[in-house]
Amino acid sequence: MFYGFYGPYPLLLLASLLFSMYASAKVKRAYSKYSRIGNKTGMTGAQAARKILDANGLTDVRIELTPGVMSDHYDPSKRVMRLSEGVYNASTLAAISIAAHESGHAIQHGEKYGLLSLRNTIAIPVGWASKLAWVFIIIGILLTGTSMYMEGNWLLDIGIIMFAAVVVFHLVTLPVELDASKRALVQMREQGIMFKDETEGARKMLKAAAMTYLAALAAALVQLIRLLAIRGRN
Numbered sequence: 001m002f003y004g005f006y007g008p009y010p011l012l013l014l015a016s017l018l019f020s021m022y023a024s025a026k027v028k029r030a031y032s033k034y035s036r037i038g039n040k041t042g043m044t045g046a047q048a049a050r051k052i053l054d055a056n057g058l059t060d061v062r063i064e065l066t067p068g069v070m071s072d073h074y075d076p077s078k079r080v081m082r083l084s085e086g087v088y089n090a091s092t093l094a095a096i097s098i099a100a101h102e103s104g105h106a107i108q109h110g111e112k113y114g115l116l117s118l119r120n121t122i123a124i125p126v127g128w129a130s131k132l133a134w135v136f137i138i139i140g141i142l143l144t145g146t147s148m149y150m151e152g153n154w155l156l157d158i159g160i161i162m163f164a165a166v167v168v169f170h171l172v173t174l175p176v177e178l179d180a181s182k183r184a185l186v187q188m189r190e191q192g193i194m195f196k197d198e199t200e201g202a203r204k205m206l207k208a209a210a211m212t213y214l215a216a217l218a219a220a221l222v223q224l225i226r227l228l229a230i231r232g233r234n
Helices: 010-034 045-055 094-108 114-144 149-190 196-234
Strands: 062-066 073-075 080-082
Touching: 010 094, 010 196, 045 062, 045 080, 045 149, 062 149, 073 094, 080 094, 080 149, 094 114, 094 149, 094 196, 149 196
Parallel strands: 062 080
Antiparallel strands: 073 080
């Protein structure tokens, strides 16, 4: 079949799609569940983040409110943590878990954690590569069916290399996110932000979120395999 839809590739694509849907549903369920469970300290996400940051000497990192749901992130370029309404002002188990996770990224940045530094360095060029890759790939595929066969293969190769950079970004991102979650659990215990019997809930919340990054990596890998299969047939 054309465009790489032959052999095991349709099954791989379907499996990655189903896994992505499962991961997305799982994190939404976890967020919905633990957003209804108040944490025993009564801290809001913003308060929990501030306590973790200050305890780790990151008093210069600002915490801001940002619109959206689960739009929480740490901006290393501006040293700002942005928390969504459901995290910033909420005193739930989900709120402190997410805030602690983002605090984990701030700690990584403060410690010059190697993989985070690598991700931050390649983020902008990979962003451009992800946008341009398919332009080269589609034009390359179209040209391989014409007299410009060799030029088409060259463009296809460039597009595949660009897409491979996206896969590398996902490969780097996954351990960065897992490490931030690990730091979050440690910090919540050490700073007295959660009680011992809340640990399992926090861990499930963070594990569900991490699955979305694993799903993104799996989907990118399957797509790369398909592109390489197309190139191989050409």
